[in-house]
Amino acid sequence: MIPPPVLPPAVRAAFHMLRGQPAPNLSPAEWDELLAFTDRTQLTLHLLGVPGLPGPVQQQIAARRARNLARRERLGEEYARVARALQASGIPFVVLKGFTHEVGFGIDPSLRVQYDLDLLCRPSDLPAAHESLRAAGYRPHGEKRLSAEHSRPLVRPFDWRWRGDYFDPGMPAAVELHGSLWDSAHDRIAVNESALWDRREWLDTGGLRVPALDEDARFDFAALHLLRHVLRNDARPAHAFELAQLLRTRPLGRRGVLESAGFRFAAEWFGTPYHADLPPGVESWFCDFAWSPIANLVRPNKDAIWLHLALLGGWRDRAHVLAHRLTPFRLPHPQSGFGERLRYHAGAFAPALWSGLRWWRRRAAASTAAQISDWNRRSV
Numbered sequence: 001m002i003p004p005p006v007l008p009p010a011v012r013a014a015f016h017m018l019r020g021q022p023a024p025n026l027s028p029a030e031w032d033e034l035l036a037f038t039d040r041t042q043l044t045l046h047l048l049g050v051p052g053l054p055g056p057v058q059q060q061i062a063a064r065r066a067r068n069l070a071r072r073e074r075l076g077e078e079y080a081r082v083a084r085a086l087q088a089s090g091i092p093f094v095v096l097k098g099f100t101h102e103v104g105f106g107i108d109p110s111l112r113v114q115y116d117l118d119l120l121c122r123p124s125d126l127p128a129a130h131e132s133l134r135a136a137g138y139r140p141h142g143e144k145r146l147s148a149e150h151s152r153p154l155v156r157p158f159d160w161r162w163r164g165d166y167f168d169p170g171m172p173a174a175v176e177l178h179g180s181l182w183d184s185a186h187d188r189i190a191v192n193e194s195a196l197w198d199r200r201e202w203l204d205t206g207g208l209r210v211p212a213l214d215e216d217a218r219f220d221f222a223a224l225h226l227l228r229h230v231l232r233n234d235a236r237p238a239h240a241f242e243l244a245q246l247l248r249t250r251p252l253g254r255r256g257v258l259e260s261a262g263f264r265f266a267a268e269w270f271g272t273p274y275h276a277d278l279p280p281g282v283e284s285w286f287c288d289f290a291w292s293p294i295a296n297l298v299r300p301n302k303d304a305i306w307l308h309l310a311l312l313g314g315w316r317d318r319a320h321v322l323a324h325r326l327t328p329f330r331l332p333h334p335q336s337g338f339g340e341r342l343r344y345h346a347g348a349f350a351p352a353l354w355s356g357l358r359w360w361r362r363r364a365a366a367s368t369a370a371q372i373s374d375w376n377r378r379s380v
Helices: 009-018 028-040 055-088 098-102 123-135 215-231 237-249 257-270 280-289 304-310 315-325 338-362
Strands: 094-096 116-120 174-178 200-205 208-213
Touching: 009 028, 009 257, 028 055, 055 116, 055 123, 055 208, 094 098, 098 116, 098 200, 098 208, 098 215, 123 174, 208 215, 215 237, 215 257, 215 304, 237 257, 257 280, 280 304, 304 315
Parallel strands: 094 208, 116 174
Antiparallel strands: 094 116, 200 208
16 A cells, blocks of 8 residues: 555655655755655664765764664663663663664664663662662653653763754663563453563664564564554554564464564555455455555554554443543653644544544444454464
């Protein structure tokens, strides 16, 4: 499915190029709009090498890459400091995403943009991990936790200020400690993580040796992580691009429904062949709304609600999610004020109901409850 016309021309052009098409003929203003979108979605550096890019645009991207390389070096130093603190306290951990996606995904590590360090600890070790990092000079940052999967980010004291540069080498790196990978209570979808610690390995990447999930678990978690952001109206196209590169470079075996849905987004957005046995309701959602999470980054919509409902088996869970998602108490960006939240939900409420009701009438009546995810049945 090609990028739909509801997306701004500059955004459509970005996805066409990332799907392998040459650069289109855009005005300087449209190129600025395109780079503004790809900067904030961490896609800009992947445009390097696209045939037909205007010289000034190539120069801008090359300059961003140079600054990103400097940021990567500082991030590696930050990781080494964090790892020493946790290891000295005898706290086992696993690195999530970030450096671990530079092995096996078929991407150029120098083109990855990474802002923080995500570490998974056993829930019982989280208090000690926080204390260890506080002793190493880290302090909680921000007014509240970003999600149920991890607490407030930890950073070392800084006087840096945001100046609109997503590649600023001076940007401080946050450490996010996770006690879980998926909030089953919030999303009403059960994911079994009990055997996760049995699927670990050491990775050598970028001069670092890091503890990570094993390869197959990394692929599954990457897909689950992408889906989680989509369900919370905070799609991450760069995560999908990495999955698309993975699909281009190696065959994957059968996945559960949740993981398959994550890979399906990568295939739809970046033109990668992928076959998934999805339940009828989920399949019909992709036919109607596959690009809605991208459109939501430009103009609010709530079409992801209907995917969430299609992934649920019981009406009680569906009613809980529907009520939670249609009320103006939460936004993808928690720092937004209540007035902004209210405007967001007001602008998306009526279109969401209308499109959702039309889709719900067309969807297959069969329940998807028994097919949701085989993560519970596999040895994670």
